[in-house]
Amino acid sequence: MSLDFKPTFDGFFRDETFVGDFTFRNSPASIRRFPFPFDRDEYMYSVNIEPHVPVVGRPNSVFQHAFDVDEHYVSEMRDRARVLAQDPLRCQSLPHMELAGWDLLELIMESKARDYPQWFSLSKSGDQWHWINRPLGIEQRFTFLDSSTLPYGPLEYITRQTQGDFTLQDERDQNLWVDAGMVTTQADWSLDFDIGMNFFEWHAPVPLAHEKGIFDRALKFLLKLQNGAPVRRFNWTMTVNPLLDTAPETYPEWGTMRTTVTPENVGEKLHLRVELQALFRLPRSNAIAFSIRAYLGRFDELVTVPKWGRRLHRVVRDLHPDLAAYKGFLRNRDAMAQWLSQYDDGAPTSPGIWPED
Amino acid sequence: MTKTEFPPAIKSRPVYGELAPRSGTAHVIVADGEGAAAVAALFDKAGDARAAMLAKTHILYAPGPTGVDQWPLIAALCAPQAQRTPSVSTLLFRLARVLQDTHMGAQFYLSGTEGLMGQAQRDIMATGFPFADIQTEHRGSTLRRVQCVHCKGMTENVATDPFKCSHCGLHLFVRDHYSRRLAAFQGVNIDAEDPGQIPAAVERFK
Numbered sequence: 001m002s003l004d005f006k007p008t009f010d011g012f013f014r015d016e017t018f019v020g021d022f023t024f025r026n027s028p029a030s031i032r033r034f035p036f037p038f039d040r041d042e043y044m045y046s047v048n049i050e051p052h053v054p055v056v057g058r059p060n061s062v063f064q065h066a067f068d069v070d071e072h073y074v075s076e077m078r079d080r081a082r083v084l085a086q087d088p089l090r091c092q093s094l095p096h097m098e099l100a101g102w103d104l105l106e107l108i109m110e111s112k113a114r115d116y117p118q119w120f121s122l123s124k125s126g127d128q129w130h131w132i133n134r135p136l137g138i139e140q141r142f143t144f145l146d147s148s149t150l151p152y153g154p155l156e157y158i159t160r161q162t163q164g165d166f167t168l169q170d171e172r173d174q175n176l177w178v179d180a181g182m183v184t185t186q187a188d189w190s191l192d193f194d195i196g197m198n199f200f201e202w203h204a205p206v207p208l209a210h211e212k213g214i215f216d217r218a219l220k221f222l223l224k225l226q227n228g229a230p231v232r233r234f235n236w237t238m239t240v241n242p243l244l245d246t247a248p249e250t251y252p253e254w255g256t257m258r259t260t261v262t263p264e265n266v267g268e269k270l271h272l273r274v275e276l277q278a279l280f281r282l283p284r285s286n287a288i289a290f291s292i293r294a295y296l297g298r299f300d301e302l303v304t305v306p307k308w309g310r311r312l313h314r315v316v317r318d319l320h321p322d323l324a325a326y327k328g329f330l331r332n333r334d335a336m337a338q339w340l341s342q343y344d345d346g347a348p349t350s351p352g353i354w355p356e357d
Numbered sequence: 358m359t360k361t362e363f364p365p366a367i368k369s370r371p372v373y374g375e376l377a378p379r380s381g382t383a384h385v386i387v388a389d390g391e392g393a394a395a396v397a398a399l400f401d402k403a404g405d406a407r408a409a410m411l412a413k414t415h416i417l418y419a420p421g422p423t424g425v426d427q428w429p430l431i432a433a434l435c436a437p438q439a440q441r442t443p444s445v446s447t448l449l450f451r452l453a454r455v456l457q458d459t460h461m462g463a464q465f466y467l468s469g470t471e472g473l474m475g476q477a478q479r480d481i482m483a484t485g486f487p488f489a490d491i492q493t494e495h496r497g498s499t500l501r502r503v504q505c506v507h508c509k510g511m512t513e514n515v516a517t518d519p520f521k522c523s524h525c526g527l528h529l530f531v532r533d534h535y536s537r538r539l540a541a542f543q544g545v546n547i548d549a550e551d552p553g554q555i556p557a558a559v560e561r562f563k
Contacts, residue, residue: 089509190506190543192506192509193504193506193534193536193539193543194536195538196536196537196538197369197536197537197538200368200369201368201369201535201537202369203368204367204368204369204370204533204534204535205532205533205534210368248506248507248543248545249506249507250507251506251507251545251546251549252507252527252546252549254549255546255549255550256549256550256551256552258550259550259551331550
């Protein structure tokens with residue numbers, strides 16, 4: 001690994017895989033803080049955007065910090081390095097986006113050093129910066145805004161050390177243009193194909209939402225995004241096996257896994273894949289950073305929370321078939337709904353996403 | 358009207374218009390196949406300004422992917438510079454040289470197939486010319502240029518869906534998703550989930 005990282009698994013970080021033998025699991029504590037995306041028993045698109053701030057009374061939630069670091073951190077970074085070694089096109093930045101990359105590096109380093117001082121530290125003397133990432137065994141002295149002092153461009157450098165995919169959007173002509181990104185944990189979209197597109201173009205394949213005006217409203221909202229006031233939303237899909245990398249590039253490698261679902265193995269094969277998406281206006285470049293953090297929850301882990309078992313059954317059973325097809329699980333939907341039905345006694349569920357207290 | 362009318366379904370596909378004369382320091386025209394007729398019509402619209410516009414015009418032309426060659430329409434315009442090239446790739450090679458001597462304030466007119474217009478637009482913008490100075494009008498073949506999302510190879514003149522990638526050999530369906538940077542549609546393996554189950558190819562593009 002060219003980042004020269006020496007990962008340590010110190011008892012908090014899990015040593016697990018997202019490919020091959022698929023040893024990924026959530027600990028009981030990790031299940032309790034899973035970002036369950038459904039606040040009611042049904043799902044349809046909405047512009048479900050809210051301020052990206054901590055939730056009062058939920059200090060352990062994934063919303064607590066700008067960039068959540070959890071027990072999967074070290075293994076996810078190892079998986080990203082594996083994907084990038086196979087396909088360097090997963091990280092690209094058009095030439096005018098380097099400043100935005102520095103903006104993002106600063107935002108992440110300052111956030112992590114503040115929020116997780118036991119793992120990360122950042123000290124500055126003018127433009128001479130000193131960064132320590134203890135879980136990955138990285139120590140780096142560099143000159144801020146001078147790319148020649150880092151082993152990669154700023155976007156690639158910092159996102160090799162940060163969970164979740166990232167894209168950087170340039171703003172011009174009253175539109176947002178996806179002109180840079182690090183994308184190795186995506187739900188079936190290609191950065192290499194989409195880079196350079198505007199907001200409507202890169203969302204072109206999404207069904208139903210254009211006609212509902214979702215993208216017009218979302219773009220209008222995002223163009224008003226202010227520095228220091230990030231926002232977030234959920235997206236979700238289903239993944240067979242805990243694959244972080246479900247890229248179109250490697251679809252021939254993972255596509256057949258979708259055919260391995262049987263009524264007996266739904267609980268261990270199917271994963272609810274939740275994307276916690278956050279948007280940050282960047283101070284120098286005026287670009288918008290978009291973080292897409294994927295959380296995987298095995299069905300048999302999620303149903304240990306009775307409310308989530310009931311609700312997941314109802315959402316899967318009743319989802320519009322176009323959406324099930326777009327999200328890639330139409331072929332397994334009946335088996336999923338059947339398996340989940342044993343966890344749905346028909347009892348009412350409480351509003352909101354949280355497990356019962 | 359002979360220009361191609363596309364259904365509005367593909368949000369990432371460029372919207373093509375109709376070429377119209379504009380004032381500019383130079384006029385660079387790129388066309389293939391049936392696009393020659395759009396170029397002739399462009400000068401018909403120029404009226405009294407026709408001769409002055411022609412005097413600052415450079416035309417590059419290639420026959421279309423289905424063999425349509427309307428070079429006589431271009432030759433008849435008697436532009437001071439006009440070259441017929443045997444293929445789109447040769448045309449783009451010549452275009453790169455033309456762009457070296459083209460200055461800001463030039464106007465660009467592209468007509469013909471999507472693959473030609475997309476690649477010419479990509480090269481013109483990469484040279485630094487603004488998007489707004491480029492006009493496009495689709496004429497003729499709707500054969501598609503498709504990038505295999507797996508091996509990244511380009512297959513030109515795709516007529517059927519699905520089709521076989523000319524590089525890696527995977528069977529690909531043509532997704533209605535277009536990248537202007539690549540000037541190509543996206544091809545995705547159709548039998549990734551059920552290897553060997555490949556639907557019969559249907560001719561969708563002509």
